[in-house]
Amino acid sequence: MSDKEFKRLSEFIHTEVGIKLPSSKKVMVEARLQKRLRLLGKAHYRDYYEYLFSPEGLEEELVHLIDVITTNTTEFFREPRHFEIMNEQTLPLWRSENGSGRPFRLWSAGCSTGEEPYTLCIVLSEFAARSPGFRFSVMATDISTRVLSMAKNGVYPEERLAKMSMELKRRYFLRSKDRAKRLVRVAPDIRRIIDFRRLNFMESFAFPEPLDTIFCRNVMIYFDRATQERLLQKFCTQLLTGGFLFIGHSESLTGMDLPLRQHAPTVYRKI
Ligand SMILES: C[S@@+](CC[C@H](N)C(=O)[O-])C[C@H]1O[C@@H](n2cnc3c(N)ncnc32)[C@H](O)[C@@H]1O
Known part of the structure; x- marks a missing residue:
């Protein structure tokens, strides 16, 4: 993923979800997105982007992208x-x-x-x-x-x-x-x-x-x-x-x- 592509994705995520993704998270995001690319049969990030920013992608893919970037750690009686x-x-x-x-x-x-x-x-x-x-x-x-x-x-x-x-x-x-x-x-x-x-x-x-x-x-x-x-x-x-x-x-x-x-x-x- 090029720096420009990562910037576009992080701006999109910030607007849609509120989460900030500093460039230090690029490797983590790339690793987690690989699975989505494989599942969707996309060879390159630019193909994934094209899909993500299409009307269909915005409807279907955003929910999966959110799962990729959010951290869900939790436990019973956390912070008791x-x-x-x-x-x-x-x-x-x-x-x-x-x-x-x-x-x-x-x-x-x-x-x-x-x-x-x-x-x-x-x-x-x-x-x-x-x-x-x-x-x-x-x-x-x-x-x-x-x-x-x-x-x-x-x-x-x-x-x-x-x-x-x-x-x-x-x-x-x-x-x-x-x-x-x-x-x-x-x-x-x-x-x-x-x-x-x-x-x-x-x-x-x-x-x-x-x-x-x-x-x-x-x-x-x-x-x-x-x-x-x-x-x-x-x-x-x-x-x-x-x-x-x-x-x-x-x-x-x-x-x-x-x-x-x-x-x-x-x-x-x-x-
Ligand atoms: C680390 S978990 C916290 C769970 C629990 N509140 C706790 O303290 O154990 C953070 C949760 O916030 C959700 N989240 C992140 N961005 C959100 C948003 N824009 N709107 C609603 N929920 C969001 C994530 O999906 C994730 O499940």
Whole structure:
């Protein structure tokens, strides 16, 4: 891939997906794109580009290109402090302010293969078991259709639950009948709760009902600062006053002009 071709691709990706691809990523992108070229029977990157930028390519290929360039690493109970904060602070606060009049609404934005929204469902279900009348809804979105279908399926290798207590495993997961496969599946009651949808943060979005909590962790890290700030503004319009935003531990809102006040490191409250 020539430098010029890489530049064109990275500009296209930045506009469509918000992800910046510095030239240091060229080798990685080339390696990952090889598989697409092979599958499509394209001999050169320029043939792939011709297809990608054609009306058909924009319709069909963009979704695959997104899968090639996005990083989907995630895990159950990742950054566990956030779940402690929910349990000990934000959920009891919400409950004292809202009682049981309406459901608590949460959005896992950039949910990857589902470990984050399922963890949140577990945390919320445990809270509901201790708080009679507490109801909740969970929406989970991602740009990648590949990770979304894995998330909806809810099947994981057993070792992904290694850090989870026996009690939670028993309550929220089913083991594969074929033990040799060492797979687990999220219990149907939990799978049913989550409304999984495809959403590209670069598009405009508005939900019929505003949210009480948004988790957007380890997604913005791939965006430049202007893109991050625009996205955060959009999150703020979807978040109720008094609602909470959780971001990844390596992300920061410092210096941004947003209607948010820090509640704890990487946890913000809308004002
Ligand atoms: C590293 S994963 C983070 C998963 C989870 N939030 C966590 O912290 O474990 C980042 C996810 O963001 C998604 N993503 C990247 N760009 C996006 C965009 N423009 N719109 C929506 N999702 C995007 C990717 O597909 C990927 O699944």
